[in-house]
Amino acid sequence: MAMTADALDAPILRQAAPSADVRLPRPRLQWGAALKALQRLLNDKEDTGQVFEIMRALNGTSTARCYERLLTTARGGRIAYERQEMADKLMDDAWLDSLPVGSVGAAYRDFIRSEDLSAEGLAEVSRIEGAEVDIQHPYAWMGRRTRDVHDIWHILSGYHRDGLGEACLVAFSYAQTKGLGWALIALGAMSRSRGANYPYNKAIWQGYKRGKAAAWLLGEDYERLMAEPLESARKRLGITPATIYDSIPPEARDAAVPKRV
Template identity: 35%
Template sequence: MNETHALLQADSNAACAADGTVFRNPVRPQPKRDVGKALHHFRELIKDKEDTEQVFHIYEALPSKDFLPRARALTLSEHGEALRASEPFLPPILDNHAALRKLPRGSVAHAYCDFMEREGLTAAGLVAESDKMGRPKYGDLIEWYGFRQRDTHDLMHVLTGYGRDALGEQCVLLFTHGQSPSHGHLLLGYAGALNIKKQVKSRAPVYRAVREAHRIGKACPPIAEMPIRELLAMDLIHAREVLRITEPVWYARCHEVWRSEGVDPYDLLGKAMAEKLAA
């Protein structure tokens, strides 16, 4: 049985795309789960939610058993071949706001540019945070697929309507888990929600908000596997209808409750909130 498994694994690793790019570089190490490491980096992230590097450490410590089968199914398909040819690397496409602004007003592209410029973000910046880990590059199909999942994170904020507040980030992570299940998404999403409930005493329905995000993500086709250029050109409202992304009712309700209680939803765990709790 072990010999059969080894043969199947070897065949999977040896598979390659039409242009010769291997599915898995043979020097790529096997992923190993390390729950203690994941919890350590989660605690560091709680201290500073802007420390995005910690997120990548958490994912590395909690590899998903479904990641490789999903990556293989896409990258070795005709659809995956077409995506790699037209969108070899997303950040230059996403950061070219001059080109994106030429698309119609009301498009996903305009909403994306508005969001990224308002928040002071770039797709290249997310790549830089990931590169801080110093991980080697393998140039295989697994890497290309993983990059797409990383580089579409901020696009998910735009499509779902979840902001970059503490709750909005947890909701996007659980939306992502609905699309591509992983223990990293679950830890970040639900443990992050628990931390909000512990730190901010409120009637806000935080758990309902994150569970709703999880359900919306499950109903939506995998965004990382879509032609991103085509998605950016779509009308935002129409794109949400096509992708079955419904209005985040409970997330909006949390914001309403917090504001009625004198709490800034975008500073839940920041300096202002700490001073309020101390008082």
């Protein structure tokens, strides 16, 4: 789930952040909107905007719970107090270039550059009409944090950007966040993979189990994590190998979420 750097050639019309006294609307589940967006996403996995439509429809309460959980962690109070915008940090090329070879950050740097991705591009896609993305509120900030670390989770989990890799990562993300939007996307992908020649659904289910077994990644200090050796970070965080996903040939992984004819 990411945006190509080419999309940034046009001027970015960033929404002006409303003042801090703006009240967030009461979260409510919008299953109809979510299911329509899921259908569009399954027909085009590159239509990242549909992911945010689904998140907007289903993930409001889970984002609030994640923020409250952050405050209970050892570093969470400081992280919440500083309220760093991860997209801004991840757009700092000088910082990315300073990260050591073999680190989480070096792997992330190589990933986004080889795939022509951008943290700011992903942020722009999230600014769908009517979205409360940029408001000055702790829960909105937590939503941005969850959005911005998505591609770092690709690196930590070992899942690539093919159809199966994204499906496995959303299952992993559901286990981490309990956001129903992630669960809906994972189930939608599994519904398209029945009767396939490869164990796609087992790979997606393993993604959920890996996410459940791992440490809570939203509570991590990402500046420290990005400088940490990748394999050491995976071991510390309890992120086990993606054995089923890795067993499926790369050329077969996009077939996990086929487009409807």
